[in-house]
Amino acid sequence: MRTLLLLVLMGLPLGGHAAEGHNECGQLAKCDPVKIDLRDQPSLQRGARTFVNYCLPCHGASYMRYNRMGQDLGIPEDLLKEDMIFTGDKVGDLMKTAMRKEDAKEWLKTAPPDLTLVTRWRSPEWVYTYLRNFYRDDKSASGWNNLVFPNVAMPHVLYEWQGELRPAQPTAQAQDGKPVEKTAPTSERLEVAKPGAKTAAEFDRDMRDLTNFLVYLGEPAKLDRYRIGVYVLIFLAVFLVFAYLLKKEYWKDVH
Amino acid sequence: MSDEGVVDPRRRRLLIITTGLGVVGAAFAATPFVKSMMPSARAKAAGAPVEVDISRIEPGQLLTVEWRGQPVWILRRTPEMLNSLKEDVSLLVDPDSHVDSQQPKYAQNPTRSIKPEVLVLVGICTHLGCSPERRLEAGSESGLGSDWPGGFFCPCHGSKFDLAGRVFKNVPAPINLRVPPHRYVVDTRILIGVDQKGAA
Amino acid sequence: MNTKAGAWRRLLGWVDDRYPLSETWEAHLSKYYAPKNFNFWYYFGSLALVVLVLQILTGIFLTMHYKPDTGLAFASVEYIMRDVDWGWLIRYLHSTGASLFFVVVYLHMFRAFLYGSHRNPRELLWIIGVVIFIALMAEAFMGYLLPWGNMSYWGAQVIISLFDAIPVVGPGLAEWIRGDFVVADATLNRFFALHVVAVPLVLIMLVFIHIVALHKVGSNNPDGIEIKKKKDARGIPLDGIPFHPYYTVKDIVGTTVFLIVFTVIAFFIPELWGWFLEHDNFIPANILQTPQEIKPLWYFTPFYSILRATTSDMVAWGLTPLVIVMAALIIFSVKRARTRLVTSAIAALLLIGFYFIEAKVWGVVLMGLALGAFFLVPWLDRSPVKSIRYRGWMYKTALTFFTIAFIVLGYLGTKPPSGLYSLLAKIGLVIYFLFFLLMPWYTTFDKTKPVPERVTWK
Numbered sequence: 001m002r003t004l005l006l007l008v009l010m011g012l013p014l015g016g017h018a019a020e021g022h023n024e025c026g027q028l029a030k031c032d033p034v035k036i037d038l039r040d041q042p043s044l045q046r047g048a049r050t051f052v053n054y055c056l057p058c059h060g061a062s063y064m065r066y067n068r069m070g071q072d073l074g075i076p077e078d079l080l081k082e083d084m085i086f087t088g089d090k091v092g093d094l095m096k097t098a099m100r101k102e103d104a105k106e107w108l109k110t111a112p113p114d115l116t117l118v119t120r121w122r123s124p125e126w127v128y129t130y131l132r133n134f135y136r137d138d139k140s141a142s143g144w145n146n147l148v149f150p151n152v153a154m155p156h157v158l159y160e161w162q163g164e165l166r167p168a169q170p171t172a173q174a175q176d177g178k179p180v181e182k183t184a185p186t187s188e189r190l191e192v193a194k195p196g197a198k199t200a201a202e203f204d205r206d207m208r209d210l211t212n213f214l215v216y217l218g219e220p221a222k223l224d225r226y227r228i229g230v231y232v233l234i235f236l237a238v239f240l241v242f243a244y245l246l247k248k249e250y251w252k253d254v255h
Numbered sequence: 256m257s258d259e260g261v262v263d264p265r266r267r268r269l270l271i272i273t274t275g276l277g278v279v280g281a282a283f284a285a286t287p288f289v290k291s292m293m294p295s296a297r298a299k300a301a302g303a304p305v306e307v308d309i310s311r312i313e314p315g316q317l318l319t320v321e322w323r324g325q326p327v328w329i330l331r332r333t334p335e336m337l338n339s340l341k342e343d344v345s346l347l348v349d350p351d352s353h354v355d356s357q358q359p360k361y362a363q364n365p366t367r368s369i370k371p372e373v374l375v376l377v378g379i380c381t382h383l384g385c386s387p388e389r390r391l392e393a394g395s396e397s398g399l400g401s402d403w404p405g406g407f408f409c410p411c412h413g414s415k416f417d418l419a420g421r422v423f424k425n426v427p428a429p430i431n432l433r434v435p436p437h438r439y440v441v442d443t444r445i446l447i448g449v450d451q452k453g454a455a
Numbered sequence: 456m457n458t459k460a461g462a463w464r465r466l467l468g469w470v471d472d473r474y475p476l477s478e479t480w481e482a483h484l485s486k487y488y489a490p491k492n493f494n495f496w497y498y499f500g501s502l503a504l505v506v507l508v509l510q511i512l513t514g515i516f517l518t519m520h521y522k523p524d525t526g527l528a529f530a531s532v533e534y535i536m537r538d539v540d541w542g543w544l545i546r547y548l549h550s551t552g553a554s555l556f557f558v559v560v561y562l563h564m565f566r567a568f569l570y571g572s573h574r575n576p577r578e579l580l581w582i583i584g585v586v587i588f589i590a591l592m593a594e595a596f597m598g599y600l601l602p603w604g605n606m607s608y609w610g611a612q613v614i615i616s617l618f619d620a621i622p623v624v625g626p627g628l629a630e631w632i633r634g635d636f637v638v639a640d641a642t643l644n645r646f647f648a649l650h651v652v653a654v655p656l657v658l659i660m661l662v663f664i665h666i667v668a669l670h671k672v673g674s675n676n677p678d679g680i681e682i683k684k685k686k687d688a689r690g691i692p693l694d695g696i697p698f699h700p701y702y703t704v705k706d707i708v709g710t711t712v713f714l715i716v717f718t719v720i721a722f723f724i725p726e727l728w729g730w731f732l733e734h735d736n737f738i739p740a741n742i743l744q745t746p747q748e749i750k751p752l753w754y755f756t757p758f759y760s761i762l763r764a765t766t767s768d769m770v771a772w773g774l775t776p777l778v779i780v781m782a783a784l785i786i787f788s789v790k791r792a793r794t795r796l797v798t799s800a801i802a803a804l805l806l807i808g809f810y811f812i813e814a815k816v817w818g819v820v821l822m823g824l825a826l827g828a829f830f831l832v833p834w835l836d837r838s839p840v841k842s843i844r845y846r847g848w849m850y851k852t853a854l855t856f857f858t859i860a861f862i863v864l865g866y867l868g869t870k871p872p873s874g875l876y877s878l879l880a881k882i883g884l885v886i887y888f889l890f891f892l893l894m895p896w897y898t899t900f901d902k903t904k905p906v907p908e909r910v911t912w913k
Contacts, residue, residue, distance in 0.1 A: 092300025235276075
């Protein structure tokens with residue numbers, strides 16, 4: 001009886017909660033896996049470079065400071081000033097976008113979201129998949145569309161790298177001239193219509209680096225907490241041993 | 256609580272170890288809370304070194320800039336002003352600036368500056384933190400008597416400082432005005448908040 | 456050595472003449488006799504106290520950096536996470552602590568159902584405990600708005616709208632709570648005041664009187680028998696041991712294990728896959744963009760499920776027969792004419808109400824009753840024994856069903872209410888209430904085992 005109740009309690013349905021909704025990838029059946037490694041500094045540095053060059057012009061990372069990024073990623077301050085800060089900001093400033101919100105609204109109909117926490121809101125997999133699934137869509141205002149985020153306002157910023165993609169087998173719906181709906185078949189596939197400056201593998205690697213960097217951006221203290229957490233656990237384990245011995249010692253009195 | 260009788264030695268030993276570990280653990284656990292009250296990254300960014308162009312300060316003129324939320328004075332002293340520093344020594348508490356905390360090593364000299372004519376001071380009275388007034392002119396027009404050599408006067412409690420920020424005798428302020436860490440980037444630009452050799 | 460001890464004794468004597476220090480220490484620790492057979496379930500009381508202290512401590516330090524302003528709140532949380540030294544740790548301890556507080560409190564309450572800790576003479580102790588539980592829910596709800604994330608915003612919007620359902624005064628009341636026509640700056644500002652000052656004060660006072668009440672009646676134990684009935688010549692319960700040092704050293708062990716679990720979550724999985732920190736709370740509140748699913752945090756979801764399951768179908772096909780059957784059962788088993796009359800009147804009123812008042816209102820009523828039912832348990836339970844060890848199959852079955860229903864309702868509360876999930880929630884709702892409604896009968900008819908004279912070790 002008691003065991004049964006215990007089992008019921010311990011069996012709290014923990015897993016699977018995150019997956020639904022959080023890991024849906026628009027018209028795709030599921031998001032592509034991406035290898036996140038916050039200890040891989042070269043990858044983070046490459047990602048940071050892509051970020052400040054291609055994302056920061058429109059999106060902010062306005063909870064993050066340049067010098068914190070420099071310290072964590074091993075980028076010296078003079079290099080930071082020279083190569084990564086384009087807005088005339090100081091190294092201690094927050095990474096705000098150069099674009100004004102009103103301009104953004106006028107140009108893109110919607111203000112580009114801040115990206116500091118995007119991987120914690122969506123998921124690393126979602127971001128990685130999203131970045132790689134832009135395709136040509138002449139019917140959309142920007143000329144681009146995205147399998148993961150249908151009818152997204154953002155154009156394909158990195159098309160020079162990836163080239164132009166189009167839906168592999170134009171579906172019946174698309175031929176009819178109807179826009180691709182959100183509920184359309186989930187087995188969409190893209191193929192290269194015009195190759196870009198990079199091969200698919202190179203582009204995937206760049207997007208992995210960028211996603212890796214965005215994960216770092218979401219929580220710069222993550223590695224710290226892993227490291228410190230281990231010490232705390234070791235301490236508590238040692239303390240537990242002596243606390244337990246002490247308890248046993250005292251409880252010898254109790255019969 | 257004093258327990259009656261003799262405490263079992265094993266029990267006593269375990270008690271001491273557990274208590275000791277507990278105290279150590281509590282100290283470690285307290286550290287993050289204490290440290291969270293230190294200046295944050297934002298405060299540090301706002302308090303970052305300030306670069307100032309001093310080429311346009313005329314002799315006898317004073318420029319005020321803000322560094323870490325405090326007024327910092329940059330005074331280009333005239334030869335007469337520099338002369339006065341030698342004459343008022345007998346009126347001062349600490350003419351040779353012996354207190355180390357009130358200036359960096361490289362400003363521990365008769366003019367309390369890197370270049371004799373350029374004085375850099377934190378404009379906060381060392382008594383209770385008011386900002387002293389400038390009474391740069393010597394003599395009676397300063398309103399401080401005809402023997403006033405020129406300097407600064409704190410209206411809050413009447414502390415007086417000379418043109419090197421040195422405190423007078425018989426005033427509430429205990430030590431000289433502070434010289435902030437600073438260095439010359441080029442001849443006409445100084446960086447306030449960073450020592451000559453490097454870190455602030 | 457001797458003079459030192461002498462000086463200490465003199466100081467203590469000086470204090471004792473002016474303040475009952477030694478007296479309090481003895482009454483509540485070194486000469487407070489607790490049953491010697493406490494088991495696993497008896498850790499959660501002291502653990503709740505540990506978490507309360509931790510929440511207050513971390514909360515104070517968060518308050519030093521947080522800004523209760525719709526324009527600044529979200530950024531100030533990220534400021535804590537990045538710019539404040541160790542801010543991330545303090546914030547994660549607070550967010551993890553909030554959820555674990557409910558884990559501990561739910562297990563603490565479950566213990567009462569196992570061993571009858573709410574029964575005579577501990578009814579008042581139990582009632583104070585339920586009030587603490589409700590105050591804790593208010594505290595958690597208001598705290599959840601403070602990060603001003605999108606889920607904070609919409610969660611508050613939805614829950615406060617519940618008050619709209621109250622006839623006549625509802626809409627005005629909801630506006631009064633918000634201080635605006637939607638959840639806005641005024642709401643955030645007052646929730647901050649209530650979360651950091653008012654409710655914590657209430658909680659601390661309630662916890663204090665909860666402990667005072669406990670020490671007046673003495674702790675129950677897994678055998679559900681009163682140790683005070685068997686005392687030695689000095690008047691000390693034969694099965695009692697001084698709380699200090701025996702249970703202090705034992706609770707230190709329990710607390711350490713708890714802290715290990717705490718550390719694993721706070722340092723390695725603070726989001727707990729969206730259970731402790733929701734993904735939709737990592738974007739600032741956006742009045743134009745509702746999250747795909749609005750769901751409260753897990754500790755509210757059983758009650759949220761009950762709210763959502765109360766549809767008009769549920770009222771017609773679930774609640775109506777439930778009321779009729781219950782009324783018939785009471786009339787059948789109680790012979791007093793007045794009770795029968797009152798029961799019939801209440802049932803008739805409810806049935807008329809079901810017909811004329813919309814289901815939304817009944818959802819709010821049921822959610823309130825789901826909490827309110829806990830108050831009545833000491834009187835609904837008619838069993839001659841307290842502990843589940845000596846109860847029969849009926850109570851064990853009922854408690855198992857209730858526990859499963861509670862967990863299932865909690866899980867369903869995080870899911871969209873469609874199809875099978877919706878049906879399951881309705882079944883869960885009925886089981887939840889039947890556990891309370893039928894308690895007087897199944898505890899009366901249940902076959903019990905003889906209770907031992909003295910506590911047992913198991």
